[in-house]
Amino acid sequence: MKTIRHGMLAWSLGLASALMGVNAQAAKNPRCVITDNRVCQLQFDPNQVYEITGVYGYATTIEFAPGEKILNKAIGDSIGWQVLKFRNHLVLKPVEPDARTNLTVTTSNHVYYFRLSSSKNPDRATYAVRFIYPADGNDGWSDDSGGVSDTSYAQPRMVNRNYQVSGDESSFGLQRVFDDGQFTYFLTTIGKPKPSIYVVDRDGTEALAPMRREGPYLVVEQMADKFTLRDGDRTLCVARTTQAQATQAQRSPWGGGN
Template structure:
């Protein structure tokens, strides 16, 4: 009886996939483009979720996994609609024909991923649907490396001479994880968050190629002090992402 019930559930699941209903399922995660580069997108990894990957005809793109992660098995419902090549932690995909709508299971040396694949026609690579790279971000790694230090510096920030600081910062993203103040002193960058935030988002700097890197930081008074400058920072908490821009350096370039 248990097998019959499981089979019935599986058939119902397949029916939804064929009808296209899975696109609207709450367990489906869609890629989010970076605010400073809309040709690169991110998936936040969650076990037991499905990732919607939309390819574009005439263009190839790739999925970037965690450093050191390698594909061991790639299984597809209908492989005739895609050309797929994997190298290291990157999976290169190119849709071939009208049979691109299918599912894919990716098993690596670290995790298992479930994808819902599809493809569409676009007029040019400027179309917002065209991503050159889709990266996975792993919340477990973020939380383990970016917990707020239980160290409170005794000294407060000296604002007696405001001209020493650059307050020309802006951000793009949800306000619920946004800092209320951002500035730098020419050496370090300061983030102040509202007291209602129980957890501080993870902070990454973004290099000139659009890649995120870890930062060293400390707590000073009400501020998270990131011990570096950057044209762009990325703030992440769960599935929420904010891009912070140093508007002064942007004007100088």
């Protein structure tokens, strides 16, 4: 009977140790770059909790993808931590020497989960944490075929091509905008960075438009009078026009003469 009890105790301790090991891996620590261990990078995973250690008296900047917009931040302890946002950057600063809490950040692209802890040791200070997104590749149009467009997609039906563009469309590689009466298509040069596309309401409010790639096209599954394309600090405005307006704007590559 003692042998059985000892065996069960050993099994229980082993299970507890295994569970502790799993919990210990539940939060992912930043991997620092070789040149300076105060600048780190994290690979984005939607199912991952990230461990950030701040130092009392120091600020840590978290950098998300270019053009990614911070929509909301929710922190458990708003007294022990100061959280500021600027464009695609979030600045964390512990205002108490031993502050532990969690933080959830919702952006235009993703949701991030953090576990925050603070230390008095300045050697543990992290100045910057940058996210990388390997699932997006280089976030461009380059592919394994050496830049050749994928021809396996169905060619979309062009119903309306009366769109005008304001901005430097060449920097975005934008060649044409049209719709098929249901979806809007943005024909973009292979090899150019993929921008974020926003639908602009009548009051000027922008909302990120869900999109997908079909060959050389960015497809937005809706129609709108105005769109904004963003890539970092660069913007491009696209407006749907009437046939009469398009006829008056023959100089535009998006007018009725295209």
